[in-house]
Structures are given as C-alpha cells and as structure tokens.
Amino acid sequence: MSTNTAGTLLLAAKSLCLERGGRELFRDLSLEVHGGQLWQIEGPNGAGKTSLIRILCGLARYGYTGQVQRPVPQLYVGHHPAVKALLTPRENLAWHASGAGLYTDAQIESALARVGLYGYEDVPSHTLSAGQHRRVNLARLFLSSAPVWLLDEPFTAIDKSGIDELQSLLAAHVAAGGAVVMTSHHTLRVDFEVRFLHLAGSVT
Amino acid sequence: MSAPGIWQFCSRLLRRQLLLAVRRPIDIANPLLFFAMVVALFPLGLGPEPEKLAGFAPGVLWITALLSHLLTSDSVFRSDFDDGSLEQLLLAPQPLYLSALAYIGAHWLTTGLLLAVVSPLFALMLNLPVAALGVLVASLLLGTAVLSLLGAIGAALTVGLKRGGMLISLLILPLYMPVLIFGSAAVQAAVSGNPTGPYLAILGALLCLAIALAPLAAAAGLRISIDA
C-alpha cells in the first residue's frame, strides 16, 4: 500500500463530549491524526476508550456531542472477530461485510499466511480457536488499503510471535504514510514515537 | 484492489447469507416442520370433518405460515450481530438500504419461498380445493416477501437487546395483519370461485411499498441497535 499521505490530516475530531451512565467520560476532547502517526489511547477500564474509537469510526451516532471529520477510508477492528463460524477463512475474507475491497485468491492466501494460518484457508471456521479467529480478523490489515486503522485492543489473545508480527505491521503502515489509532494496555516496542492520548476516567 | 461496486457487494452479501443458511440445514427445516406440526393441530382441535377443515383451510394455512415466519424473523441479523459482522456492515461504504435488502432477500429465499412451495401439500391435507392451490402459492409468495420485509424492521430494532424473544412478535404482528387479511381473502376467493386478481394485486402493492420503505426503517434500526 503506498499512499502519499504522510503528514496530511487523515482524521480529525473536535470537542467531543461523552456521557455514559450519568458520568461524563470526556469533555472537549479534540484529536488530529496525520499520516505517519501512531496514537495509543490509554486509560483505566471504563474510561471510554472503546467508546472513543467507536465515535471516531462512526459506529456511535448518538450519545455524544462534537464533530468528527473522516476524509479518508478507515479500517475498524473491534472486539468481536467478525468471523462467521460456518464459512472458511478464505470465504470470510472474500465476502467480508465491511465491503472494503475485492481481493484475489492470491492476496487472501498470502494474508492468511502472514498471520500464521497457512494451510487453514479452507477449513470451516468453527474448527478454529478464538485466537485463530482473531488472526483471521487481523489478516484484513494485510489486505486493506485504507489509510487510517482504528484498532480496539488488537493484541488481545495473540501469542508472542503474533505480537511481534503485528507491531512490525503497524510500523510498516505508519512508515508508508498511514495512521493508526489504537487502544491497548500493551506497551508497544517500536522505533518511532508513539503519541499517547490518556483518558482519565471521569471528568469532574 | 478497489472497493466492490454496490451491486457486486449486494450480490456477495446475498450469496454469503444463502451459503450460511444452506450450511445449517436444520435452520431451514425448522419453520417448515413447525408449519407441518401446527397444521396438524387444527384437525386435532377442531375435529376431522372434511367440510369444516376445508372451510377453515384458507385462514389456517395463512395463519400458520405467518406464525412460522414470525419464528424465524429474528434471525435475519442476529448471528451477524453476535459475531461483530454487523458492525463491519454498518461501516461499509455501500448503502445500508441495499445491504439490508440483500439480507432480507436471502431470508425470504430460505423461509417464505420454501413455505409457499411446501404449502400445497398441507393444503391438500386440510381439504382445500385443488383450484385454490395456485392462488395459495401465489399469495404466499407475495405475502411472505412482505412479511420478511416487515419482520426485518422488528429484527433490526431488537437485535441489540438481550431479551429479544417475544418482543419482536409484539412489534411486528400488528403490521402483519393486513397481509393476512388479503392473503387469506385471496385464497377464500379462489375457493368460492370469485376473481382473485384484485387481492393478489393488493398484495403486490403492499410488497412494492414494503420494498421501498422497510429497508429504510431496518437500516435506521440497525444503526440505533449497534449504537446502544
């Protein structure tokens, strides 16, 4: 994926306020994501990290105030692996509900090989473990051409080699001019600057 | 690597949903078995006299088809909601109206269409005159399509709720009633030898209205349910 987007504004949020269960989670939160940046949203559980990602990708439509600009396509990887148990990994990726791309067989196979599922392309997904489901979902990252990646806890249920692979993938994406916004408790070990957005919990 | 065009995406969704249904045959068979068993309840409850059964047959067949359809109406979006595919669908650049229509189309092909095709068998068991069989199938084809579209509205509004269950029935049964009225009237007209064209035409009109408006409501319902 080559996008000449390094430095351009890929995602902007202005004055976001979110209230949940009577508590105000964040107020007047603004964020500008440019090409070549990796943002990590951190904070205690229940601070609204997932909610913020969902606002940024457009799933949350009510319950918050503020504006979000999305000038380029996004890729969202959420908590659920979005893998249909009755389809094979190949079919899951080819017919993915996100409508993001038309992938050739070769592309799908190479993506599945990169996440360590070589040889598993055509088995029914209900025979795979939950961790393997997550890897099928992460294979979308290898196939996508979206400049902005919004990832919610991408390192969950991934083993050590998977973590290294994912970190280098994120680094490559950022180096090519894309942007990543992710929530994670994991400390990234990459050789470029990671920008942090800390959500405090409740704003009093 | 470009994004798929709208029709390409919808046909992929349709194919995906059909394949998912076909790989779990018991889900397709369930409403048909339900239909069969409930049709059997009526002679048990009303008595086996052929004339009485024939008199009630149009209504009984239609009510039973409606109830079988009601049972499956929740499943249009449920499994995609549970594994997170629905979220991805809402983020797709293709219009949600057409995607919802693809889901509903697949649902009808695996429930309503089969109910309509199987219905003559049970109609004969209830002594429906043979002349009315064609109209029965036609009315069920049109009517169950409307039922699928209306049911999808209820399914979209309740897919995010933990205790869906009876709620979807309460929501969509009032909407089902006009379809029942005209569907059974069509079969009744065929039995008594009156022209059936007007009733089928009204069912067709209801279908057109439902195709135009129901996916809008379903799309709105999906966005609300995912956000909740």
Add this chain to the structure above:
Amino acid sequence: MWSFFHKFGSPPWLYALSGVILRWLLPVTLLALLVGMVWGLLFTSPDFRQGNSYRIIYIHVPAAVVAMAGYYLMALAGAINLIWRMKMADVAMKAAAPVGAAFTFIALFTGAVWGKPTWGTWWVWDARITSMLILFFLYLGVLALYEAFENKEAAGKACAVLSLVGMVNIPIIYKSVDWWYSLHQSASIKFTGDSTIDSSMLYPLLLMIASFYALFTCCLLLNMRTELLQRESRTQWVRRLVSAAGNN
C-alpha cells in the same frame, strides 16, 4: 424565529411554560368535560333505535379520535427527535405513549360496553373496534420497546422509528380491516352503519371531542413535566425547585 424554537429545547423553559399552560387549561378541561358529559348523558333525547345505551358514544368516539391523534403526535415527536435531535421532542414522545395507550383502552372498553346492550355480546369484531384493538397493540409495542432498551437515548430513537413505521401502517391497517369487515358481514346483522347524526347529538359530541383533546394535552403536559424532572434531576434548576417546594 429559530430562537423561538430553540427555547423549546430548554428543559426549564419548557417546564415553566407547561406550568403556565396547565394552570388555566386544567380547569377549562374539567369544566368542558363536565358540561359535555352532563349535556350528552342527561340532556339529549334517547336514540330511537338504541335507546339510552347509545350515550356512551360521548365517551367512546372522543376517546377513539384522541387515541388516533395521539399516535400521530407520538410519531411526529419521535421524528423530530430523530431528525433534529431535539431531546424535548423525545420527552414528548415518551410522555405521549402511555397517555395514548390509556385513551385507546378507554375507547376499547367503552366500545365493548356499548356492544352489550346494543347487540348482546361483550365483544364485537367490527371494523372500528378491531382497528382500535390493533392501535392498542401498536401502542403496547412502543411501550414495550422503550422498556427493553437500557440506554434510554437509543430507546427513544428506536421508538421513534417504530412509531413512524406504525404511522405509515395505520391507514393500511384501517383500510384493510374496514374492507375485511365488509367482506364478512352477513346481510341480516349490521353492526356499524349508523344513521346520520342529529344536530342535537352532534354538538355535545363535538364538545366532548374538543374536551378530550384538551384532556389529552393536560395529561401529556403533566407526564412531560414528570419526565423532565426525572431526566434533569441532577441539574441546578431542578434542585432549586425541589428545595423551594420542600421549604413551603
């Protein structure tokens, strides 16, 4: 002009306005109801066919009219919330639902009571009552859907979509039930098909319809006030109100 509409978005302003309206509307409504009921139930002459039992028309018809209008109001308020995100419209919709359902129930109950002396049965599947019953189910559906959501904002939006769907369907349902009824009506018994109404009966009926509309508005405003207080219970203006009421 938009600032006028903007004020409708402010809970304390709406609360104050509804208080002012209720202060004169409530006595006027009760008076009108009293006058209408006394006029209709006591002072009009009995119908030559149905005797005195027809008098329930003075409650049944207004209740039915307001029940229908209430559903449309609920759907409209929901639409305003959905399109323009006005929370006060959401309050109005939520307040209208139980009130409308209650009026529908009154219409059904009085319709059934009317049936007993007139036709000998407690329930009659004629077009009007059947349509009222389906309207009752539509109301119950909205109420049930609201309760089922935990996130009340999403609940309001979902009920708005549902009431809009119901609103589109109501003419279809009414027409198809009407037609169904005419199909199955045997020639010897005619449940509906009243004679044209005499003017001596018309005026009290119109008064009752108007006063039922006023009654609906009163109930709606009272319910809205309660809903406003509940939703804004943590804000300053509510706390001031409550402490002022406590000090009296």
